[in-house]
Amino acid sequence: MERRIESIDFSESGILKIIEGMEKTAFNARRLSHAAKLWREMVEENHFIFLTLAGAMIPAGLRNVVAGLMERGFTNCLVTTGASIVHELIEALGVGHELGSENADDIKLANQEKNRIYDVFVSQKAFEEVENFLAPIISELEGNFSTPELMREVGKRVADEKSFLKVAYEKNIPVFCPTLHDSIFGLHLSVYRKKGLIIDFLKDVNQILDLCFQKLPLGVVIVGGGVPKNFTLQAMLLAEGFDSAIQITTDSPQWGGLSGATLSEAKSWCKLKEEAKEVTVYCDATIALPLLYAYLLDVFRE
Amino acid sequence: MERRIESIDFSESGILKIIEGMEKTAFNARRLSHAAKLWREMVEENHFIFLTLAGAMIPAGLRNVVAGLMERGFTNCLVTTGASIVHELIEALGVGHELGSENADDIKLANQEKNRIYDVFVSQKAFEEVENFLAPIISELEGNFSTPELMREVGKRVADEKSFLKVAYEKNIPVFCPTLHDSIFGLHLSVYRKKGLIIDFLKDVNQILDLCFQKLPLGVVIVGGGVPKNFTLQAMLLAEGFDSAIQITTDSPQWGGLSGATLSEAKSWCKLKEEAKEVTVYCDATIALPLLYAYLLDVFRE
Amino acid sequence: MERRIESIDFSESGILKIIEGMEKTAFNARRLSHAAKLWREMVEENHFIFLTLAGAMIPAGLRNVVAGLMERGFTNCLVTTGASIVHELIEALGVGHELGSENADDIKLANQEKNRIYDVFVSQKAFEEVENFLAPIISELEGNFSTPELMREVGKRVADEKSFLKVAYEKNIPVFCPTLHDSIFGLHLSVYRKKGLIIDFLKDVNQILDLCFQKLPLGVVIVGGGVPKNFTLQAMLLAEGFDSAIQITTDSPQWGGLSGATLSEAKSWCKLKEEAKEVTVYCDATIALPLLYAYLLDVFRE
């Protein structure tokens, strides 16, 4: 048999070999292996890589993965949620998130001024620190900003060199946040902005269109659906379609929503080119994303 | 035994009896029954009811449910996605969506200029009709609009009396669309708007805050997570918290994301009051939402 | 447009109209409508209908649905788990199950001798009643029994006319229980059986094969995967394949397991005929099964 299922070779303990070994297995292990290989190709063939990031990945401890992907050129543009920005600031400002439990008593937590994100707790105080950091920035700014422009203003003022906002600023990587108003950052903006400050989300549309019109092979790594996925893919309704796409999701196609939709469906919309390489991994991204990142580190370690 | 599991009485065929009968069963049938009862109470006790609507519910045929909920006072405010607005316009303009199949060949569909949403097809032409309708409206508008303000301008110009945009306009029901730019409407806005038109999403924040500060019992019915859920709940970080909440979702808590998060988790954030009544139904909303609507119709039919 | 998505007509409140109305909507509402129509056809065209029942449907209150399906000829053979039999006996013996909560303290429950099945509690005492009922039957029996033969012995001795075991006995409907040993009934069998009693599960194989070789159109309604699904479908590896199949599941295809596998996959195995009609509804069966049953009642009510 030419294409035979084969077991993983465990004689070497590195991530690289384990993930490569998954290629001849099945189900989501095979998909994970295909995703790893495809991401590697995207980097080797100089695709301009969008990373769309939904879900509570930053509270879950993945901020260094995001920063590392930027630093090493494994992603060239981030599209994320307002919440990701707020939680990154909580980390960058040194307050951080607490190892909690999904079985905690939520009423007690409320009384302790702790907010729960599944098994992570974040204190009310953390949001106050964010407010203290953001209020003067917001008050000071004037004019019409897209969110990547605003994120540069924020990244510039972040001291923590490990912050992906800082890394993005220094490496000139655009950070789109089309749902910035749908976050505590948005609440602060609505409270502290002066009359002259406009966050112009339609400008975001124009700026992501510019990126999608680049004469380069274009790739996308989609973590978890939501607006980051849709906002990035829909830009291709006007442009030519992505050349490569990886999706990590825990949602399922049969519910009919976009977060679980197959990348094949995206081809019917021409959001992906007909011949685009694509793979979806059905797995919690807290597991899949660090594995893919570790794989890329191994591959591109000189 | 006081609280004993009992089978549904099928001797009467109406929805009302079947759903009431589910109360003494278990799992999501019991949850569905609790949701029906809670929504009924919310209406009877004059809660101001937000409906948050994510996912492709309009392509799936639920526009009359949304319109009907508005007409009959079962919802007082809609928070939805840009896609819901675009697909509603496709229906209101008479083009409509096609019964398709999730097993279709996506490349062939692309060549036929049909876009797939799981088992629904929507033609390229439909989007052109939307463009023809929206372009003059967008070109004409000037000033700084929140999305509810913009939706009024649109609803006013919709001819179809069955459209929820028309109903909302006529009944003065605010329609928030915090991700309007994340849709084909958003693409049109970015192309056709004149210099003087600003869609000010931060104004949305202020306007939903005003609704959350009303001295009324406040309820929310959450269909499917996403920004509509978060945007509505987060307003309560500044206000007092919801008094009642129903959630219909196919997502699961254990992935850590907001769309699958329990409403108990929302209590730790004080987005719901400590004593708020809440129930989550884990079910495809194309099934659960029409059942709940039919139940309410039965209850409030004089 | 020929095949256009249309909203449900809510002007009549019966289940029949609502479910028929779902046919022109989408996602799992459409699938539910197709399942209803297909089951109706199966009955009208005199298919011999297997019902495979996994999961805790009896603790969840669906025993009258199972009994009703048998009484009205909507199913002709039941394949279920040992647990379903045990929980049916708990109901038939008058002990019953308790409306509980999935948030209960499991250690406290253990101390109260209550066992939890998600949001249902069942007392230790209930199992003692089952033991008291079964012990003399088991002690008395001698010879080599298939599980349908054993279930007849049990059904014969059940007093409760509402019990599906009694109905099956009276209407001569075979009840297969290929995992009977995987239940408290099995524990009792292993303790109380005399030397001369053999439960010969291989005889079950022969008996289900006989049913699958009938010269009749053959249909199957699959609730929830597991051994009941596999045991029924695998018989067709030797026979001709099912002519019609309905599946209700909350599992998903992308995990690679049988419980979530599509019915199309079953065609590759020839477990379904090439031209067999089939539909899968992704929905909690506590919701979908009563709706389908109520629909059939409405259709076949004279």
Add this chain to the structure above:
Amino acid sequence: MERRIESIDFSESGILKIIEGMEKTAFNARRLSHAAKLWREMVEENHFIFLTLAGAMIPAGLRNVVAGLMERGFTNCLVTTGASIVHELIEALGVGHELGSENADDIKLANQEKNRIYDVFVSQKAFEEVENFLAPIISELEGNFSTPELMREVGKRVADEKSFLKVAYEKNIPVFCPTLHDSIFGLHLSVYRKKGLIIDFLKDVNQILDLCFQKLPLGVVIVGGGVPKNFTLQAMLLAEGFDSAIQITTDSPQWGGLSGATLSEAKSWCKLKEEAKEVTVYCDATIALPLLYAYLLDVFRE
């Protein structure tokens, strides 16, 4: 903050460090890390470890993981499905499984005599080889066999030293197969057995009870629910309860079924001791199980 979320340290590329690093992250990465640590403790503290294996793990390429877990003492007893045994024989007999695709045309596959298991194909010929291997064994055997006894007879006759059936035979590890009749092996048994051969599944109950009554700390690793999970846990209704338990599943608690039930629920039944350590990882086992195995290899590599 004492218990702070921390990012994984990627400076070392080994599986060990990555999985340990997940302990201070969240969601299922944290759970995976806890599972790894707990399995390690179970081995170090000489727990007698049951491995329950449902789902198509053998077609998916995990046979060497199962064999390796046995060889290295990471598991002491296997409880699995008939299908796992059949697919292991297909591998052991050298026919194997084919890398397929979940998008294949199932009718075409049927005509090519290929059976599909999601993205794996297995030829009709493979089952014929199994039949040729099993028919003489079955014909030859006489007497009353539990499935572990029968599996020893099979394992003894398997030539392939890599087969987990062979390893189990050589290391005297019991292999329970309480659903053996629910497989092609079962079909062969029903066809080829002589009058004097009884597969006595109730004897399985007694034999697993003996193992559960051992005066040893007892642990269980549950892969994927189904009968293997229930059969192993239910034995503890008569014994003292497990001391440690790991569960890997893609099912969810809110559907009410056993495969997705929490291990806390199992405590209400006293299937786990009150103080038992337990962790559930929500992840495709094709990813999670090789990672856990690689971790154990790393830990116990001298």
